[in-house]
Amino acid sequence: MERRKVGILGATGMVGQRFIQLLNHHPWFEITWLAASDRSAGKTYGEACKWKLDTPLPAKIAAMTVQPNVPEGATGELPKIIFAALDADVARELEPKFAAAGCAVISNSSAFRMVADVPLVVPEVNSDHLSLIETQSWRKESGGYIVTNPNCSAIGLVLALKPLEERFGIESLFVSTMQAVSGAGYPGVPSLDIMGNVVPYIKNEEEKMQEEVGKLLGSLSGNHIEMLDAKVSAHCNRVAVEDGHTECVSIKFKKKATREEILAAWSEFAPLDSAHLPTAPDQPVEYDTAVDRPQPRLDRMRGNGMAATVGRLRECSLLDWKFVVLSHNTIRGAAGAAVLNAEVLALLGKLDPLKKAANSPVAVGA
Ligand SMILES: NC(=O)C1=CN([C@@H]2O[C@H](COP(=O)(O)OP(=O)(O)OC[C@H]3O[C@@H](n4cnc5c(N)ncnc54)[C@H](OP(=O)(O)O)[C@@H]3O)[C@@H](O)[C@H]2O)C=CC1
Ligand SMILES: N[C@@H](CC(=O)OP(=O)(O)O)C(=O)O
Numbered sequence: 001m002e003r004r005k006v007g008i009l010g011a012t013g014m015v016g017q018r019f020i021q022l023l024n025h026h027p028w029f030e031i032t033w034l035a036a037s038d039r040s041a042g043k044t045y046g047e048a049c050k051w052k053l054d055t056p057l058p059a060k061i062a063a064m065t066v067q068p069n070v071p072e073g074a075t076g077e078l079p080k081i082i083f084a085a086l087d088a089d090v091a092r093e094l095e096p097k098f099a100a101a102g103c104a105v106i107s108n109s110s111a112f113r114m115v116a117d118v119p120l121v122v123p124e125v126n127s128d129h130l131s132l133i134e135t136q137s138w139r140k141e142s143g144g145y146i147v148t149n150p151n152c153s154a155i156g157l158v159l160a161l162k163p164l165e166e167r168f169g170i171e172s173l174f175v176s177t178m179q180a181v182s183g184a185g186y187p188g189v190p191s192l193d194i195m196g197n198v199v200p201y202i203k204n205e206e207e208k209m210q211e212e213v214g215k216l217l218g219s220l221s222g223n224h225i226e227m228l229d230a231k232v233s234a235h236c237n238r239v240a241v242e243d244g245h246t247e248c249v250s251i252k253f254k255k256k257a258t259r260e261e262i263l264a265a266w267s268e269f270a271p272l273d274s275a276h277l278p279t280a281p282d283q284p285v286e287y288d289t290a291v292d293r294p295q296p297r298l299d300r301m302r303g304n305g306m307a308a309t310v311g312r313l314r315e316c317s318l319l320d321w322k323f324v325v326l327s328h329n330t331i332r333g334a335a336g337a338a339v340l341n342a343e344v345l346a347l348l349g350k351l352d353p354l355k356k357a358a359n360s361p362v363a364v365g366a
Contacts, residue, residue, distance in 0.1 A: 004352060005079040006342075007033030007103075009069065009094065012040050012049040014185050015085035015108050018335035023083075024058050026339070027278050028346055033079050035067040037090075042066065052186060069094055071101035081351055083338050084108060087185075099136070099144035104351055106147055106338045110208055113148045113215075116224055120148050120215050122155055122337065123344045124271045124284045125162045128220050130345065135223050147341055152333025153177050153205065153236065153245050154212040159285055159308040159332075160249070160325040163269040164262065165217050165228070169254030172231040172319065175209070176248045180241040180296065183329045194240050205236035244296030245329045252319040259313060262321060263287055266310060277343040279336055281306040287313070294326035305331030306340070 006023065010016045011034040023031050035041070040048035046062030069090075071078055082098050084091060084107040091109035098105050112118040119132045133145040149155065157175060164170065179202060181189050193199060210232045217228040239246075257265075266285045281303025287310050288294055294309035302309055305328040316322040327333055345351050 001028070003028055003030035004081060004346070005030055005032040005077070006081040006083060007031070007035065007079040008083045008085065009035050009098070010085035010087075010090075011045065011066065012036040013085055014052065014182055014188075014330055015334045017049065017051060017053050018330045019083050019085060019339070020058070020061055021053055021055055022279070022331070022335055022339050024061065028343065029081070029339075031061065031064075032077070033067060034061070034064050035069045037069065040066045041068045050186065071098050071103065078103070080104060081342060082106065083335070083342070085335065085338075095146055096138070099138035099146050100142055102142040102144045104145055104147070104342075104345065106149075106342050106345075108149060108334050108338055110148075110151065110204075112146050113150065113208075114211055118146050118148055120150055120212060121341055121344075122150060122158055122216060123277075123280070123340050124269070125158050125216055126218075126220075127271075127344050129225060130348065130350070131220065132223070132225075133350065147345065149334070149337035149341055150212045150216060151205070151208045152183055152327075152329040153179060153234075153247060154209050154216065155333045155337055156245060156308045156325050156327030157209070157247055157249065158213060158216045159327065160266070160310050160323070161213070161217060161251075163265040163285065164251065164253070164257070167255075167261065167265045168257040170217070170228065170230040171252045171254050172233075173213075173252070174233050174250040174319065176235040176237070177205075177209075178237055178239040178241065178246040178248075179205075180243050180245055180329050181238065182243050183245065183333075184238070189238060194238060197240065199238040200235070202236045202238055206234040209234040209236065241296045243328055243330060244300035244326055245333060246294065246296055246324060246326045248322070248324055250316045250319045250322040253321075257320070259321075262313060275344070275347060277340060277347065279304075279306060279340045279343055283307060285310060287311065294324060296326060299326050300328040300331075303332075304336075306336050308332065
């Protein structure tokens with residue numbers, strides 16, 4: 001099968017690099033276009049990028065020329081599928097231009113996540129929300145659209161929550177995070193601030209987690225999302241870990257749940273099983289029975305970095321139950337999440353060819 005051509009906006013950053021790593025040998029997608037800021041445009045990717053991953057920068061990618069960040073400035077053919085890894089302020093300005101130019105913009109940034117007609121999607125959780133693209137003005141005019149994936153901490157959390165919400169209903173939730181430094185991009189948090197230290201503040205993170213969980217676990221009703229009716233309180237902290245966000249969760253259910261029922265909800269959670277998507281993990285939520293797991297260094301690469309690991313399920317004396325969840329922040333929490341969104345869109349016929357709004361059903365899996 002011929003691979004679909006894709007581009008990466010913000011290709012030189014931490015998430016952009018993960019896109020390159022994940023897409024380099026992807027069976028469905030081929031990188032043909034890379035763009036970053038004016039500082040990088042015109043240089044080869046090898047010159048422009050400080051490659052920070054532990055797999056080598058592919059020679060073919062290193063030799064590509066970084067393009068200007070505008071659709072009309074593209075030399076050669078502009079791919080109709082654009083993975084975007086831009087800071088929110090830059091994304092707010094640039095992503096609509098690419099959607100207006102007829103591109104499917106698969107975005108990582110927070111800029112449009114909470115906009116009513118923009119899907120905020122984790123495929124295992126709410127792929128039905130993708131139908132919102134049909135109501136976007138770009139879709140009607142050029143065929144283009146924007147689809148977003150959530151904040152990196154929200155992704156790991158909702159993977160663990162979805163099977164629980166389905167079976168028991170969530171009444172309230174308290175979560176405290178320990179977030180890796182790679183979440184702050186490069187160069188990110190100064191070493192003198194984070195070494196041997198914990199920083200109990202990440203700008204806008206608590207607000208994003210709280211509202212995004214409401215949309216992700218909300219239900220599609222016609223052309224809009226009914227937000228989850230649950231109280232969510234988040235504390236977000238930066239810790240001296242390279243990759244992998246760890247979250248301590250306490251939860252109160254609407255319906256009583258036993259330990260066995262909770263473990264069964266997680267182990268039986270396999271909503272994409274029948275879809276056979278290249279980036280989907282076999283088991284999206286893995287429970288580890290060891291008393292001291294999950295740990296970022298040991299567990300972040302489960303499911304090729306796409307699985308959430310849960311552990312330490314025990315009764316909570318304030319709410320009902322408490323547990324720990326861990327996920328890889330730049331794979332499952334960013335680039336891998338966007339690639340999985342694109343795979344679902346491909347499966348649903350929303351990428352090839354990009355057409356104006358159609359009334360086809362939008363949902364995968366069970
Ligand atoms: N890191 C993570 O764990 C996660 C990050 N995200 C989100 O993904 C996005 C990218 O994050 P991250 O990769 O960490 O950030 P980085 O700071 O590491 O990278 C930013 C990228 O954007 C490019 N850029 C900056 N200004 C412009 C511009 N005006 N036009 C075009 N490109 C520009 C940079 O190019 P140049 O090299 O030329 O400056 C670079 O490629 C952010 O919105 C972030 O919030 C989401 C989930 C997780
Ligand atoms: N803020 C997150 C990463 C991130 O960029 O999140 P968002 O995509 O919501 O801006 C972190 O620091 O770990």
